[in-house]
Amino acid sequence: MISEPELDGAWESERPAEVAQDDAAVPAPGPVRPWRWVAAAVVATSALWAGGLYAFGEPSAAAPEVRYAVTDDLCGQFKAPALAGALDGFKVSAPQEGGRDPALDWAACSHEGHDAAGAGGYAVSAMVELHRKSDPAPEFALGSQYERLFGGDVEWEEMPGLGEQALVRSPGGGDGLQLRVRDGGAVFVFEVMFFGRPDEETDPGATLPGLPDRETLTAAAVEDARALMAALRKG
Known part of the structure; x- marks a missing residue:
């Protein structure tokens, strides 16, 4: 359970100064690679698709009507x-x-x-x-x-x-x-x-x-x- 000081940010003042300096030296994270967004979208789509199948059953397209026959000649x-x-x-x-x-x-x-x-x-x-x-x-x-x-x-x-x-x-x-x-x-x-x-x-x-x-x-x-x-x- 998160305590009240953690919620209001009071824990920041109790951290050692050298730790804070080390954090400041770490460069900010770069831009997120596009493939990560694609992967996230695929996961989300798969989850929604699976949920849809669970809720409604797997969809099946009706076979087309075949009114003809072929011969060897x-x-x-x-x-x-x-x-x-x-x-x-x-x-x-x-x-x-x-x-x-x-x-x-x-x-x-x-x-x-x-x-x-x-x-x-x-x-x-x-x-x-x-x-x-x-x-x-x-x-x-x-x-x-x-x-x-x-x-x-x-x-x-x-x-x-x-x-x-x-x-x-x-x-x-x-x-x-x-x-x-x-x-x-x-x-x-x-x-x-x-x-x-x-x-x-x-x-x-x-x-x-x-x-x-x-x-x-x-x-x-x-x-x-x-x-x-x-x-x-x-x-």
Whole structure:
């Protein structure tokens, strides 16, 4: 128990003078390191979080509704006739069975071809992800890591009337197209890429066949996306 002299500061006058001088020689403490404040904040936050869990129980997010199923041969459902018609057809198809996991099922398919003059090639791909544990909605607009690293600063545009949310863009402002669709726990990604076309600067005499404009590619991609979603929908 603290005595009355200690409360009113009377004990200061009874301390030896040399002790008081030693105290005076000790430099004042420096500024508190920022990490100490961070550590204190973490401890306080952890305590509040633990108290909240104790009082209300651990929160759990509802699993997203998955209304689709994937197959080992996605190319069997993704024929992409609209995109094939907008281009010059496909020469090669490559299904990829993907993977199956309690948290995520996925599969992919790609079709490749080249224009009639053989001046360049193109690829059309589709990927389906079925998120069973976590809702993909919060991060959907960010795209994949690959898209964030190499997709440049081109912003996604909303595409109404397709799934719960659909976004489209031309990566890097080029001739290709990316279409992403989210419906419940399902995410569909479609991409059209062009490659191997001659450069007008290095080959001025090359005849470059015209490419479909963005409106044509977008309309074809949306049509093929609807068809794939209908083919994979359960029930």
